[in-house]
Amino acid sequence: MEFTNPLVYGAPCFIGFILLELSYSKLTGRKDLYKRKDFFASLLIGSGSAILAALLKTVIIIALFSFVYDLFNPITDGVRMNIFGWESFSYAWYVWILCMLADDFSYYWFHRQNHMVRFFWAAHIVHHSSENFNLGTAVRNGWFTLLYKPLFYMWMPAIGFPPEMVIVCLGIESLWQFQLHTTYVPKLGFLDRFINSHTMHQVHHAKNFEYMDKNHGGILNIFDRMFGTYQPLDEQIEISYGVTTPPESHNMFDILTHEYINIWNDMKKTKNWRYKFMYIFGPPGWSHDGSTKTVKQMRRELIHKKQ
Template sequence: MELYGKILLIAMPIFLAAVLFEKWLGWYRGKDTYRNMDMISSLSSGITNVVKDVLGLSVSILTYDYMVKNLAIFQIQSTVLVVLIAFIALDFQGYWVHRIAHQINFFWNKHAIHHSSEDFNLACALRQSISSFINLFTFFLLPAAILGVPTDVITIVAPIHLFAQFWYHTQHIGKMGFLEKIIVTPSHHRVHHAINPEYLDKNHSQIFIIWDKLFGTFQEELPNVPPVYGITRPAETWNPIKINFQHLWLLIKDAWRTKSIKDKFRIWFMPTGWRPADVIDRYPVKKIDNVYEYQKYEPVSSSLLNAWAWVQFTCVTLLVFYFFGNLGSIGTPNIFIYGGFIFLTVYSYTELMDRNPLALAWETVKNILGLGFILYTGDWFGISNVFSWGKYWVMAYFITATFATAYFVLFEIRNDVKSTGKLAWKL
């Protein structure tokens, strides 16, 4: 846990710098692939994901360590060859887990967040799941276990394999010649993120494109079919926590509402998007029919609200950096309290980005809890031991965030109601 936190202290600034560089490059080239609120939503999703991972909020039904101890035919040492075998084995597993997530209703929920951005850029790569709490597919690493690849090698190579999937989420790199036949390139992955009928559910490979070609899911990017990004049932929110559970909530409601006992059970394992026949007409769900005509989600926001969203993101990022750098001293159970506070922070300010007036309630609750914690314990998780004025800066943030959110809700959002007669938000 602490080691992973230290790794993220190095990785997070690198990823953020890459995102900001791509943003600048797009502006410089006259091809900006970012929208402000979408960008903050993506970065905030990345924060929730890494916090969840650091807290270890998932379990494996079948662990790799168990498989390698009980099923290994060979015992091999940690060499360059073993690392390569581990990398290929993880890539094989990644292909099948990825493909299953696209093809089965229940498993789509954990992956929908990654496709939910209607833009395609490095920031959208950071939209990763917080809704998966049980790892079911470790058995796909069986080839590595049989070959006796040590557990510690898999543990080291796994984050490298994950981080290596970041770079190809970009529109600024065209086709890459002979590399298109070997590795997953930006062109391949643009196809994967597209909702055009020609591209849907193709190119599931993560590093080596060979898996798609072997198993019949490869599709080249076509010059006359520009990719359109997103999901066919658009998320229509900037709140990454809501997006993580939207599909699951729909499945729960459909399973409850259908009169068919059979459908109540099979809905979870049917192809992604399947719904019982008796609920489709009674409870319609918005779905994109023509990918070239729909309007991207983007509620009108003032320049001030756009700037305030960046202030909120910056503050939560600083809190996360302190968190990851001091996991040992914060200790258990306080790390879970801190992690919950980060989730509540992201939830509240992304609700404001959606122009939801309930954002004021969420923000107020968050800030009262934060101030109460400081007054009760005398500090903010030991921050005064690192920064002498740390707790006062945190308190100032809580107070400022409350009044700023109140201003946006009571003036900007209330003006929406006056001018349009309805609220510009959805539950």
């Protein structure tokens, strides 16, 4: 069975919604919501990401998921059976729900590792590098995440979800993520108990110390609650968006590569190969001499000082 990725229809609408929010912000006096150079940098990066995604999804995602699916779900006596002993999943409505839950689980860990592993953070920091939070920022996605993101989802076709189903669920997840990047939607009351909402995503994009590395969820916030990364918005705290090591540039290539350059410069500080490894694959902020600290280290120190 063939399905069309929802992004085929959703992506053209992105520009329309961005222009609508931009126009509304100007009409209502929020002229600081969009800044011209930052906005155009986001559009350029987003356009490049869309082009690369269209190419790589055909070559990598579809081919990879299909290969894994066929490998772990061979056809036996006319029936596609998983190697672990069950029949591969159908396209029934409840399987779609299970697939979306599996996708949301995968997205949580993919997103969380983007904040926990510096090599991944170097790609993901592009999305957080803007000091503005708007729908334009939503399309400001690092190009290099496209190369490793499928690895977090390979287990889904392996256990029997059809590749087309997984790709559609990925598309739905992306559509939800896009519309989260606006400050015009307030708290949602009861829905905030289980939905990853707009205010929760504002927390995620904040560089305030108390908000760092929180709310990695996709559509649901259940996994943030389960694994200790949930943080609701405190309306008494003034949010500051962006990152602690900004690119200090609106040049597209500086934004895309600046954290890789920072990693290289940190590696040159030591001849110890274990330290070099940690500068690449350790958490952001890790240093061999304590000159910079991770968010976890800073939080432990804060707790220690309060005792």
